[in-house]
Amino acid sequence: MNENKTPGASGLIMNEPLLWEKGKKGRCGMCVPKSDVPEANFPEALQGEGPDFPDLSEVDVVRHYTRLSQWNFGVDTGMYPLGSCTMKYNPKINERVAATPALAAAHPMLADEHVQGNLQLMYELQEYLGAITGLPAVTVQPAAGAHGELTGMLIFAAYHKSRGSKRTKILIPDTAHGTNPASAALCGYKPIPVKSGKNGILDAQTIADVMDEETAGIMVTNPNTLGLFETNIRQIAEVVHAKGGLVYGDGANLNAVMGIIDAAKCGVDVMHLNLHKTFSTPHGGGGPGAGPVCVTAELEKFLPTPRAVKDGDQFKLEYDCPDSVGRVHGFHGNFGVLVRAYSYIRTMGPDLKKASQFAVLSAAYIKERLKGTLKLAYNMPCMHECVFSDEWQQEDKITTLDIAKRLIDYGYHPPTIYFPLVVHGAIMIEPTETECKEDIDQFIDTVKKIVQESKDNPELLRNAPVRSKMRRLDEIQAARRPCLCG
Amino acid sequence: MKELSELVFGKDVRYSDDHEWASASGETLKIGVSDYAQDQMGDIVYVELPEVGDTFAKGDEFGSLESVKAVSELFLPVGGEVVAINEALEDEPELINQDPYTNWIIEIKPSDASELEQLLTEDAYRELLKG
Amino acid sequence: MRYLPHTDEEIQEMLEVIGRKDLDELFCSIPDECRYDGDLNLPAPLDEWGLNEHADQLAEAMTVTNEYKVLVGAGNYHHNIPETIPSLASRSEFLTAYTPYQPEMAQGTLQGIFEYQTLTARLLGVDVANASIYDGASALAEALLMGLRASKKKTKVAISSAIHPHYREVARTYFAPTEYELLELPVGDDGRTDLSGLGDIESLAAVAVQSPNFFGVIEDLEAAADTIHAAGALFISSFTEPLAYGLLRSPGECDADIVCGEGQSFGMSRSFGGPGLGMFGCKKKFVRSMPGRLVGQTTDLDGQRGFVLTLATREQHIRREKATSNICSNQGICTLIAAMYMSSLGGSGLRDLAKLNYDKGEYFKAQLVKNGAKIVFDSPTFNEFVVEFKEDFQPIYKRLLEKKIVAGLDLGKYYPKLAGKYLFCVTETAGKDVIDTVVGEVKS
Secondary structure: OOOOOOOOOOOOOOOOOOHHHOOOOOOOOOOOOOOOOOOOOOOHHHEOOOOOOOOOOHHHHHHHHHHHHHOEOOOOOOOOOEOOOOOOOOOHHHHHHHOOHHHHOOOOOOOHHHEHHHHHHHHHHHHHHHHHHOOOEEEOOOOOHHHHHHHHHHHHHHHHHHOOOOOOEEEEEOOOOOOHHHHHHHOOOEEEEEOOOOOOOOOHHHHHHHOOOOEEEEEEEOOOOOOOOOOOHHHHHHHHHHOOOEEEEEHHHHHHOOOOEOOOOOOOOEEEOOOOOOOOOOOOOOOOOOOOEEEOHHHHHHOOOOEEEEEOOEEEEEOOOOOOOOOOOOOOOOHHHHHHHHHHHHHHHHHHHHHHHHHHHHHHHHHHHHOOOOEEOOOOOOOOOEEEEOHHHHHHOOOHHHHHHHHHHOOOOOOEEOOOOOOOOOEEEOOOOOOOHHHHHHHHHHHHHHHHHHHHOOHHHHOOOOOOOOOOEOHHHHHHOOOOOO | OOOHHHOOOOOOOEEOOOOEEEEEEOOEEEEEEOHHHHHHHOOOOEEEOOOOOOEEOOOOEEEEEEOOOOEEEEEOOOOEEEEEEOOHHHHOOOHHHHOOOOOOOEEEEEOOHHHHHHOEOHHHHHHHHHO | OOOOOOOHHHHHHHHHHHOOOOHHHHHOOOOHHHEOOOOOOOOOOOOHHHHHHHHHHHHHOEOOOOOOEEOOOOOOOOOOOOOHHHHHHOOHHHHOOOOOOOHHHEHHHHHHHHHHHHHHHHHHOOOEEOOOEOOHHHHHHHHHHHHHHHHOOOOEEEEEOOOOHHHHHHHHHHHOOOOOEEEEEOEOOOOOEOOOOHHHOOOEEEEEEEOOOOOOEOOOHHHHHHHHHHOOOEEEEEEOOHHHHHOEOOOOOOOOOEEEEEOOOOOOOOHHHOOOOEEEEEOHHHHHHOOOOOEEEEEEOOOOEEEEEOOHHHOHHHHHHHOOOOOOOOOHHHHHHHHHHHHHHHHHHHHHHHHHHHHHHHHHHHHHHHOOOEEOOOOOEOOEEEEEOOOOOHHHHHHHHHOOEEOOEEHHHOOHHHOOOEEEEOOOOOOHHHHHHHHHHHHO
């Protein structure tokens, strides 16, 4: 195998300056309609000069962004086995549905009777997510996973307040997602770190030792960030519930277990989902996402308002919820993202279970075939992702970062690296169900080849990447003397 | 990262368990971090400093050092009032990497000068680093 | 299923390598008591053509469609979107990429965000803008929390009651579990925030004002800055309509410390209120208290200019519970859309378009006044304003709806004292004929 021949590894790289290094004053790349009303005087005291933007033609703008796009790598470009991020294929048809003019042009403050289509879609999506998780009451308002976590923590706080208690702590295992402590802290909870057991799984006794009546509950990521199912989740939930606490399930890794587990049966009270992971909406280089929150019937009254409800054969937005934590988004959440996730669920139906099965199959296959090449962090049955480390490469003074950067030369997006923190030099691989076996095999062969290179010619790794738009970038300079604005 | 034998130690300084040093200069004490601390951090990109006039007890957090991907809190080895901060670090945090003993971080007026004597000597600090 | 590539044969081959006899056995670590009962209770799968038909049915259930002229803004605006924007923004290299953690293969996203940060900072008149927050409402909540962080030890913030009612609700939600106090400031008869009581509030960290405010009124930001700074607080300037800054003095120029608002106007469809983007900027000295992602310029090993995510030590994955926010994403593709919009219009185009919006508003106001309606607040407005009619407006509203015009928003739901008064918005998308039709109905 030669990196020159690897599909996607080589290409034409165009140069392109910054926007304001282009253009000429007086150009315009967009029609401003001719005025059909008289000119009015604007009060001078309030008037500014207008921002110093470059003036560009339509062609200037189109070439600029087309070239920029060519420096990017997306799921449509190639395999993107970024652990914990579920970089599955983003179906094209969902984009079309989201652009349906009548749905996409709707103003968010129109009367319910005028927007029945949008409300029906929101209502049905809530129902579907309830069915998938087993937690029947759902809000689709949170705009991202972390926003869903915050909403969940607000619900924890409102629940305890309604019972006349104010709790101050929250348990967060070392295998939970990194955002959890910050989300809990926003609600005044002090995160209490909990260590996972020897095999990477939480032990119910460890939780029993720290759970008390000052503790609001626990935030568990399941499957956890090691890609392992928390086998003791039921017992852990019982321990937490016995002390009056609640169980938060971080659903970022739901892609492993759709139709396999029932979150309510696991003892989870509140769970957020990432529509941009499990439900195929595009990541957009960082967003927008959506982070719906599903809760038990008991906690329904605390969900944010408004929510879409069905009243006879009509849909409406329900505002009258006195116990609600309130609003978390300016309007109804990232509706455009909800449409895409809805379209995906309607396309997959009960076959979502197959998606989870194949996601786990592909990860387990990679784990098995690479476990002689890279050191496996925990040799346990993995779910949708598997975690290795660079321990065996240390003798050649090669790090996880070097392996990741060399993968770029072969036309792959690297896996998630240095996370979870419990594994030193972690390499976290999540293939997702949409990668076919040949591509997975090619990826495995490439990793093996790179590990061989690390022994034969380690400089190839240390200098990598050499075939990308840029070589390694100086992050120290960027942080020491920040240049955030051109 | 440096081996123990490669580490540099300061002149006339005492160390805390948290790898800060303190050194008397007249009535005041200069405070910094040890070579071991800067070496562990790697390239320092930012030093968060307190304000002159702030008062801290021994062991209080008075600022932090940042690398690209980590933050390390600074704990005051001797309690007192901040009388000066090393402003050069605001623009050139890398000075700490270059020479962690010349490049002090803050200067304090100790509230109890005897606290200095309770800190580790170079020998005791070497023992600590040996583990 | 067209998204699932594994054939039966391949499944068998893979299972053999793993040493499992069937797919179920892959899940052997999951105890029975946690298992899902039966099949997923979801509608049967639709193929692509069936999904299209279903989407058409949902669209048919909408009775106010894209054919209607909706003269409502209130934080969500209808502006023309050039075809270049959906075409460029749907390029899958942008759309299907993740957060740019590997800068060598994400320079498109990174340079795009750096350009967005720069254009946004220029628009708002601030030193630094971040890579965006979820929306205008969460941007305000984050700005208030940042104000408290930057002021240390202080415990109160105050917000104008002329800030979008939903934004205030979100701020209250964020503040409910904290120890901090969130106060609301009254609005004067001129439709501007009454800041005269600020001096009496102790421990005040920050004050937020929106301009143009929810009533469309342009606040006197310079005077507000003086009053707020005199009270020892930081000045947060919020907005829902960034197009106004093509014409108005920018909040930064008026000495705002933090500027935050909604950017949906810049190239995004109304989309029932989301996704848009929270634009967010501040003075340089507060940058380390700022929430959200930041992209910075640097060089690569060959000395070439490039871009990376930077100042990450503020963020949740490193500073954990002490982070400046729990936010760990940005509105990615929406920031690129906003930058495409700002660069397509350019400085000259933005000025012209802002002026056109203003002129339309002034024409609309003048015509309504000529025909007996009253403009409730006589302060200058941009493209929105509040109208009081001589008689019950509902019958006219209904008649206009039949003509496919949504004539304003009754403010009673948001401000009971203003019940029966209507907030109107007019942008470049409504021709003079639409305005004249509304005025004609008011007249008759």
